[in-house]
Amino acid sequence: MRRSAGIRARHARAPRVWHRVLVALGLTLAMTFVGVGAAAALLYRRLDGNITQKSIDEALGTDRPTNAPAVEEKHEPVDILVMGSDTRAGDNGFVGGDEVDERSDTTILLHLSGDRQSAYGISIPRDSMVEIPDCERTDGKGRTYRSDGSLHMFNEAFTIGGAACTVKTVEHMTDVRIEDYVVVDFKGFTSMVDALGGVRVCIPEAINDRTGNISFAAGPHNLKGEKALDYVRLRYGIGDGTDTQRTVRQQLFIAAMIRKATSKGILARPDKIYSFLDAATKSLTTDMSISSLAKLGREVQNIGLGNIAFTTVPTQEWPVDRNRLIWTSAADGIWEAVRTDQPLPGQKVKRTSTPSPTPTPSTAPTPRVQTAPKDVKVKVLSGTGSLADAETAAEALRARGFQVESVELGEQTGVTASVVRYDPRWDESGRTLATSVIGATSEQVEGLWGTLELVVGSDWKGVRAVRVGATGSGKPSPSATPLELRTALSDTCA
Structure with missing residues (x-):
């Protein structure tokens, strides 16, 4: 979205983006390990000390989504959340600006398929309005952040509670379980680019951004260091000045970076490989070790560059504020593909072998409700005569966040048919429960007050995920429909 801005110093904090290109770290690490092969086993012991390893399992808790299991696959699908930290601390001071709060304006969900023959990265716009769930704070403003159900900019989750709060927010909004996370900073990005000897891009027309004091001549460029950072942060002085268009340019830069990291010129030079991995890992905070990254790299050796896709969550203007975004219903298809380990809508995967059977994703989008499951109290009653049936239903409700008060x-x-009973004054809570329980009917009962009743019938089919928030309306942004896809073969210089 376009915003007004005054003249700012080079690399100043606003406009607040530098950005999504840092997902290249996750992909290029894995892809480079593929090319290195046996050499990676020797390298990772030397590099393991570079990584800042930090588990966030305790902060995430146990109430988390469960993705569809792999079907007759050797490996499980992997979902990694890649975040870019905008801290100015330490070696990142060269960026300038006086930002106090640390944010992640870069967040991309990286999905690796169970058959290890495809991958895709999904950019989540920082301006998306989302509900941030309860999470432990790291911003020094208390111990726990309590959600009040209101909407906030997505990147505020990182300010509130770092990587853990961002992961919880993504899981809350998408019902996708995140297996691992990666956080990298400014210095790591510039060092990676320099270690590769620069990244080649072609700029179709001259750029003169007076806001950030950034300029580029038209034509091909081999970008290094701070010039590469300038290019991926650039917003004004090019195109329509929107964040959406910048996302496309950054994804193309990621593609160029992956091609360079996996090119023969790099893979044939152990010194360059080591320099790249050394630069990357020194700026890395993650719950993964070098050995686990190396193992993952070996597993994805069959992924061709054409099978690595990039897209952005489809959005539209938020009616309350045109400078903010809400996700469109097209986003539901993306998250369904991730949960069931399917290609993105419109993604064509060239397989090196006959794929094993995989789950068929539901064609129906994740339903929306106004009241979150965590705010709904439920008494579970067995209608079959078996308390075990009620316990099964209660466990499924707890897994989706409902407050089960008794069984x-x-x-x-x-x-035979499960029934949701609710007091008319709690109709939104009743709608949430009835929508969540697959196949349930609903019945209004005066006097139940705030605790709903679920009578479990013999037709019990489980509890589906629901999405909280208004659908809104407004003019779709360029990323809305159709879904825009790019691959690692997409080249601005072709």
């Missing part, structure tokens, strides 16, 4: 035998037995 009991109901007065009726032989109930």
Whole structure:
């Protein structure tokens, strides 16, 4: 979205982006390990000390989504959240600006398929309005952040609670379980580019951004260091000045970076490989070790560059503020593809072997509700005469975030169809529960107050995910529909 801005110093904090290109770290590390092969086993022992390893499992808790399991695959699908930290601390001071709060304006979900023959990165716009769930704070403003159900800019999650809060927010909004995370800073990006000897891009027309004091002549460029950072942060003085268009340019830069890192000129030079990995790992905070990255790299050796895709969550203007975004219904198809380990809508994967059967994603989008499951209290009653059936339903509700207050035998037995009972004054809570319980009917009952009742019938099919928030309306942004896809073969210089 376009915003007004005054004249700012080079590399100043605003406009707040530098950005999504740092997902290249996750992909190029894995892809480079593929090319290095046996040499990686020798290298990772020397590099392991560079990484800042930090587990966030305790902060994430146990109430988390479960993705569809792999079907007759040797490996499980892997979802990694890649974040860029905009800290100015330490070696990052060269960027300038006086930003106090640390944010992640770069967030991309990287999905590696269970058959290890395809991958895709999904950029999540920082301006997306989302509900940030309860999470432990790291910003010094208390111990725990308590959600009030209101919407906030997505990148505020990192300010509140770092990587853990961002992961929880993504899981809350998408119902996708994140297996691992990666955070990298400014210095890491410039060092990686320099270690590769620069990255080649072609600029179709001259750029003169007076806001950031950045200029480029038209034509091919081999960008290094701070010039590369200038290019991927650039917003004004080119195109329509929107964040959406910049995302496309950054994804093309990622593609060029992957091609360079996996080119023969790099893979044939152990010194260049080591320099690149050394630069990358020194700026890395993650829950993964070098050995696990090396193992992952060996597993994805069949992924061709054409099978690595990039896209951005489809968005539209938020009616409350045209400078903010909300996700469109097209985003539901993306998250369904991730959960069920399917290609992105419109993505064509060239396989090196006959794929094993995989789950068929549901064609229906994840339903939306106004009241979050965590705010709904439920008494679970067995309508089959078996308390075990009610316990099964209660466990499924807890897994989706509902507050199960009690589990009991109901007065009726032989109930075939599950029923949600709710007080009319709690109609939104009733709608959330009825929408979540697959195949359930609903019934209004005066006097139940705030605790709903679920009568479990013999037709029990489980609890589906729901998405919280208004659908809104507005003019779709360029990333809305159709879904825009780029691959690692996409080349601005072709």
